[in-house]
Amino acid sequence: MLSLKPLPPNHNPSLLHSLTPFTPPFPRTQTLKPSKHASPPSAIQSALQWNRKPELAGETPRVVVITSGKGGVGKTTTTANIGISLARLGFSVVAVDCDVGLRNLDLLLGLENRVNYTLVEVLNGDCRLDQALVRDKRWSNFELLCISKPRSKLPLGFGGKALVWLVDSLKQRPEGSPQFILIDCPAGIDAGFITAITPANEAVLVTTPDITSLRDADRVTGLLECDGIRDIKMIVNRVRTDMIKGEDMMSVLDVQEMLGLALLGAIPEDSEVIRSTNRGYPLVLNKPPTMAGLAFEQAAWRLVEQDSMQAVLVEEEPKRRGLFSFFGG
Amino acid sequence: MEMAALHLPSFSIQPSPPFPKHRVSLNTTQLMTEFVMFQCPSRRNPPKSGSLMIRRRLVRAVSDSGSSTEGAATDSPDENIVVTSDSANDSPPDSQDEKVLVTSESANDSPDSKPLVFVAKLQAAISPLSPFVSSMKIYAGSHSNVIWLSTATAFLLFVAVRVHIGVTRKSKHNRPGTVADLVRRGQLRSDRRGMYAQGISSLKYEDPFNNPYVKLGKSNSTVEMCGKVYKLSPVTLTPEEQAIHQRRRSRAYEWKRPTMFLKEGDSIPPDVDPDSVRWIPANHPFATTASDIDESMAQTNVYQKHGVPFRIKAEHEALQRKLGALQQDQKLNKFFIDSGNAKEYDRSLKLHPKSNEAVDQNPSGNQEGNSSPSSSNSSSSSFNSTSPSDEPQKL
Secondary structure, three states: OOOOOOOOOOOOOOOOOOOOOOOOOOOOOOOOOOOOOOOOOOOOOOOOOOOOOOOOOOOOOEEEEEEOOOOOOOHHHHHHHHHHHHHHOOOOEEEEEOOOOOOOHHHHHOOHHHOOOOHHHHHHOOOOHHHHOEEOOOOOOEEEEEOOOOOOOOOOOOHHHHHHHHHHHHHOOOOOOOOEEEEEOOOOOOHHHHHHHOOOOEEEEEEOOOHHHHHHHHHHHHHHHHOOOOEEEEEEEEEOHHHHHOOOOOOHHHHHHHHOOEEEEEEEOOOHHHHHHHHOOOHHHOOOOOHHHHHHHHHHHHHHHOOOOOEEEEEOOOOOOOOOHHHOO | OOOOOEOOOOOOOOOOOOOOOOOOOHHHHHHHHHHHHHHOOOOOOOHHHHHHHHHHHHHHHHHHHHOOOOOOOOOOOOOOEEEOOOHHHOOOOOOOOOOOOOEEOOOOOOOOOOHHHHHHHHHHHHOOHHHHHHHHHHHHOHHHHHHHHHHHHHHHHHHHHHHHHHHHHHHHHHOOOOHHHHHHOOOOOHHHOHHHHHOOOOOOOOOOOOOOOEEEOOOOOEEEEOOEEEEEEEOOOOHHHHHHHHHHHHHHOOOOOOOEEEEOOOOOOOOOOHHHEEEEOOOOOOOOOOOOOOHHHHHHHHHOOOOOOHHHHHHHHHHHHHHHHHHHHHHHHHHHOOHHHHHHHHHHHHHOHHHHHHHHHHHHHHHHHHOOOOOHHHHHHHHHOOOOOHHHHHO
């Protein structure tokens, strides 16, 4: 779903300022490129943003864990698409698949044949960390690291520590620290979840507009806050505007009212997700872009700038097909 | 030198002559005909030739009217005839205030030239044009055919150009031995080649907030995407509501970060806080790990940036030691074995076949366990085994 920022009533069009009521918790210490517009560093062009790249906010590397609690809501899809979007924006990204035993992130990215070493082999001394990182040929600033192969086991006790060492080692590597480290968290709230959230500074909670997912998401949010992660944003996935319109599904605003989290994105239900999984080609790379792909790109943008959605799209009356509708009017 | 300017209204083909009804000479008729062609260039009469013609005809007309000298002014380089069309004074064709003036800088101009005579002559010259105009009307119907023909031609040209470009690109890719092959094989990064090394990428950034497939309504409150119309609904979550939710969750979910993972059924150590223990189901992948990997060694392995990984190096050194030990044994055997010793050795083999078979199996089993470095299944089990260098010594 597209996010557009409506102009406030007292908006002064001569000023370029952000409309976010939630000020970013971290000071902006780094920008990707100097903006062409003569605007203060903290300003974001209101309503529509174009002809500029997002300004990186927060301290790098930004370690983001993508979790949900409930399985099958789209964590891995979100990790893959947001990761590729960030890489396409020019940021260096390392995606870590922390699902011990059931890794899928390599499948979504089409890199399953190139995963030879995992973090387990690094811990055992079979390879170095840079040898275990799989660099995407399409975007050389995107790398993938799997925790373990399906039949291997991660030693008990220092699973979380291993990830902390991993993040620290990535910071110190010769080619420079990555700007984003995305951690694909496994489902549940057991040892895998605890391991995955250990090094994270912020979290993206993926949920769907159904009550079961919301209850699990609420619990996960509570656990994250207990663990000291305060910057938690929400992505509502698999939104069906037609069902929302018919009041068969909770709206995105209803979800937000239940969970009380800032909204990073609302991803519409899209059959192209399955096709992209089959191809091993992330959705955001489709041309022309799909609605879900656009929504992922916008979510990635907001993640970079530590921003959140100010308005959501609600379906209106159906489009009236005119005589020249096939011209795209 | 008398100057006369020829002013004509902005030209449109009209059946009625736009000029006063005066008699004009034949030369003037020719002059007007070609001037018509000049003003309204058609496919039959390109303007260039018309402009040259009008220049020559004007020269002749002026020379004819002003002087009796023949041929003197023909294509004379000294004469510059200027024909201007006063578009600022455009008037409807039916108006009577036309002015026809010919500007001439020729030195041969006679002071006796009469521009008004020209007007009359021009008007008389217009009348023969009416058949021409009517013939143009006849051909107006064929204009639509011409338009279609031109459209089809343009389309065919477009398709041909695109096909040509496509063929060119394909031939570029299919040409063997180019740098594209290196990129295809993964030996060269496509985004760091040549001009792309400076960070300029052929894949331009696409703004997700300014996508052409998303159309905004005039009031900026409606969005059209994929055939559906949406309206913007602002988010209503306030910071106060967020704080309320956070307090609710802190009361509902009290959780301590676990520092110890125990399998179900294990006893809790006495000095460990029960709240910090995390129970792992017996069938969980974490619970099936039996090995105790050295934490400091694992940390060192993660931080290693260069050189051979620890395990590979250890196995390589172990293999080298083993080979050295085997060579030493062979040398010793060759050195010390004589007939007497050989017989005793044979007896020992015959008397204790089982013990010798057990000795033979053990080193082979350890070698298999140590020679499969990439197998993750054996990684945890083999890591706990003693180093290979100890095996021959034990034997």
